[in-house]
Amino acid sequence: METFKFDPKIFISPPFIKCPKCNEEAFGVLTINKNSYTRRCRECFFPKGGDRPQIYDLPKLNKEVIYLDQLVISEMMKSLNPKTKAYQKGQLDTFWLTLFEKLDTLSKLQLIICPDSNYHTNESLLSPYFEQLERLYKLLSHGVSFYDRGTIERFQVYENMKNWIAGRPDDPISIDVEDVVHGDINAWRDKLLISIKREWEEGGIEKLRQDRDQINSGFLETFTRWQSETDKDFDYWFHEEWSAYGRLVLQVYFNYLKTYVEVAIGKTEPTTNFIFPPDPVVLIHECHRVLRDAGLPDTVLWDKTVEYFSSPSLRHVPTIKISSMLYASLARKAAAGQKSPPTKGMTNDIGMISSLLPYCDAIFIDNECHTYLTEQPLCDEVNYGTKIFSPNNRDEFMEYLNSIEAAMPTEHLEKVSEVYGSTWCKPYTTLFTDE
Ligand SMILES: [Zn+2]
Known part of the structure; x- marks a missing residue:
């Protein structure tokens, strides 16, 4: 041995x-x-x-929470990785390398954190550079990850349901960023980044690809319908989107219940979908708890559940509101004559923006979604104090990062040097060449 x-x-x-x-x-x-x-x-x-x-x-920290879309992670990875085609062809835009240097330095200065998410994981798994992409977003997230969309949405729906019972359906949802992440945002980070290498099954990745294609083809049908709806307006599509949410939750729940009965009487074999119930099932059970906690008798549980999931209160749930508004924006564009449908990643982008935007100080997304967020009524309605950036205003993003560094007190820099040494803040540009 x-x-x-x-x-x-x-x-x-x-x-x-x-x-x-x-x-x-x-x-x-x-x-x-x-x-x-x-x-x-x-x-x-x-x-x-x-x-x-x-x-x-050590003094308490107050890091800026910045979410980087996969496009940023991908461009920075290419700029650092001599094995990529873009790097070898010399087609790199130097902006992304400069951006990486700035982000890595600010993160080592304990001034910012860029949490990762399952959107990063899922999109990276479809790339030939999964390990390198993962290494990069983990470097900037210090192991802090956002919960998945379903969980964040569930937290928001409970809060909204409580407000609805209290007769104040449009009260803001009091959930902050610490409530929706694994890990500690404002912790002084360890020097070592210990990452556990997970093996992903090829079958799982294939399933991910199929799911994406399936969602995309469903979305294309909807897009074609929108193109013909020239007599409709934004409010119509917004209403259509948010009201579909409650129906879908109830539908998925009752389908699950049906399978449950069939498995119980031996009519069908249990599948993984059965063993891990879908989000709506967990959601409905939790909503029943909210109703019981509010003192409602069991005899009215279902009446109240159906009433809530059919009510306009759902419009005030941030994930539902933001995604419905973004889909309504797409519909408006389609009906106004847009010929080409949005890219394959659009539904993913909308899922990410609608669940994470309210919890970030700044977010860097793609140009298309950024444009929608600047149009009426989104520019007024989707307002959580988050600074929004995209390749269109990337210089402003750099200015924003510079201003964070400029505002750093001298004592803070001294503390960083005391703990990590004076050369610590040098950006890790050899991330992929040290191997
Ligand atoms: Zn000694």
Whole structure:
């Protein structure tokens, strides 16, 4: 059997200061925690078992939360990776490399965080550069990931249902970014990025591709219908979209219930869809809890559930409101004579924007969706204080990032150097050439 012998010194890293015990310049950083860090000596290993741990407090952080669309991750990866065709052909736009350098530096300065999402994972899995893309978005997210759309939507619907019961259906939803991510946004990050390599089955990726194509072909049919609806207006399509949501939830629930009965009486075999119930099933069960908590008797649970899922209260749920408005914008364009349908990624983009936008300080998306968000009524209605950027105004994005750096107090920079060393903030441009 092989044995590994490893030197505990490797966990003690620079910058080194004078050790209070042995006086050597060997007192380095051992761990970095949310709001503190610890030191230990590389020579005498002070503090040892009986000594008091050497803990240093760190100030609270207030990072800007920035979401980067897959297009940004992909362009930056190409700019850093000599193995890509774009890199080899020399067709790179230097903007993306400069952007990476800026984002990586600000993230190491603990000023920003760019959480990742399952949209990054799913879109990267369809690329030949999955590992490199994943490495890049994980570098900028420090392991902080948004919950999936279904979960975020569910949180919002519970809140909206509570407001609806209280007779205030248009009250804002009080959920903030910390409620919709795994991981801690405002933690001082560790120096090491430990990533677990997951193996993805080819079958799973194929399924992802099929799902995308299927959603896309359904969407194309809708697009053709919109092109013929020249007598309709924005409000019509907006209403059509949000009201379809409640119907769909009830429909999926009752279909599941039907399968449940069939499995129970031995008429069908359980499938994975049965073992992991779809989002609407979890949603309805949770809504029943909300109704019971509000003191409603079990005899009216279903009446109230159907009433709620048919009510205009749903228009105030951010995910439903934003996606319905974006689809209504697409419909308006189609009816106004747009010939070519939107790209394959459009439904994904709308899913991402509608679930994540309210929780970001800034978001970088594609030009098309950015344009829709600047049109009436979206520019007034989809207003969560989020700064919106796209390739169209990419210079403004750079100015925004520069302004974050410029506003950094000197003491903050000193703290960063104390914990990570003075060369730490140099951008990691050799991410793919160090291997
Ligand atoms: Zn020492």
